[in-house]
Amino acid sequence: MIKHHPHAELLQAHALGELPLSMSIAVAAHCALCQECQTQIAKLTEQAAKLVFVSSGDDEVQHNASNEIDVVDNAPWQQMLSNIMALPESTMSEPYIESSVTVSHRNTRYQIPRVFRQHIAQPWQQIGKVSRMRFDMDEKNTRASLLHIEALGEIPQHTHKGFELTLLLSGEFSDSTGHYVAGDFIILDGNTQHSPITQTGCLCYTVLDAPLYFTKGISKLLNPIGELIY
Numbered sequence: 001m002i003k004h005h006p007h008a009e010l011l012q013a014h015a016l017g018e019l020p021l022s023m024s025i026a027v028a029a030h031c032a033l034c035q036e037c038q039t040q041i042a043k044l045t046e047q048a049a050k051l052v053f054v055s056s057g058d059d060e061v062q063h064n065a066s067n068e069i070d071v072v073d074n075a076p077w078q079q080m081l082s083n084i085m086a087l088p089e090s091t092m093s094e095p096y097i098e099s100s101v102t103v104s105h106r107n108t109r110y111q112i113p114r115v116f117r118q119h120i121a122q123p124w125q126q127i128g129k130v131s132r133m134r135f136d137m138d139e140k141n142t143r144a145s146l147l148h149i150e151a152l153g154e155i156p157q158h159t160h161k162g163f164e165l166t167l168l169l170s171g172e173f174s175d176s177t178g179h180y181v182a183g184d185f186i187i188l189d190g191n192t193q194h195s196p197i198t199q200t201g202c203l204c205y206t207v208l209d210a211p212l213y214f215t216k217g218i219s220k221l222l223n224p225i226g227e228l229i230y
Helices: 008-015 021-033 035-053 059-067 075-085 217-229
Strands: 100-105 108-113 125-127 130-134 143-149 158-160 164-175 178-181 185-188 202-208 212-214
Touching (some): 008 021, 008 035, 021 035, 021 108, 021 164, 021 185, 100 130, 108 164, 143 164
Antiparallel strands (some): 100 108, 125 130, 130 143, 143 202, 158 212, 164 178, 164 185
């Protein structure tokens, strides 16, 4: 059961078409997997349409329509959203896609939301049990990828210099913050140290705007070249 969803501000920005492509894909893919958020997006999109079509002279109607779209007063999320919104806007025309496409890796075929259809022709890069398909997006320092971890695979303990979004598309993983299943939408920042591990294997969509910072063991040796490998 999906327990982790996009913050209200991200859903609102997605409905208004204001998110950069990497984040818009994440929200659209989550909504394809989550009926609850799909319903919220439909409602927010309808409310946003009211703002477009109400008469500019009808202040009361505009005021009422604006009030239907609330912004949560949460300082950390406001800063994170500001960083996200500074990226180029998406040119996607679809708020979410319900049908799916197939991506294959390590002799396994995965059904994933069709919003990924234009990005899954890239090659996989593999180190040990971890593989990555980096998407070709022009968003400054932001990197978007499919991340595959084989059964019993683990990402070494790390924190973040920026934000890290993870949308779990298939399988499961656990870390110090909890246990996650397909559809879960997780955003972390430098306040968290974790080491994701999966028992059965998993496929994720990830977005990062800065390198990981490894905090334990021999993996710390990777920090000086973090700008090259994230």
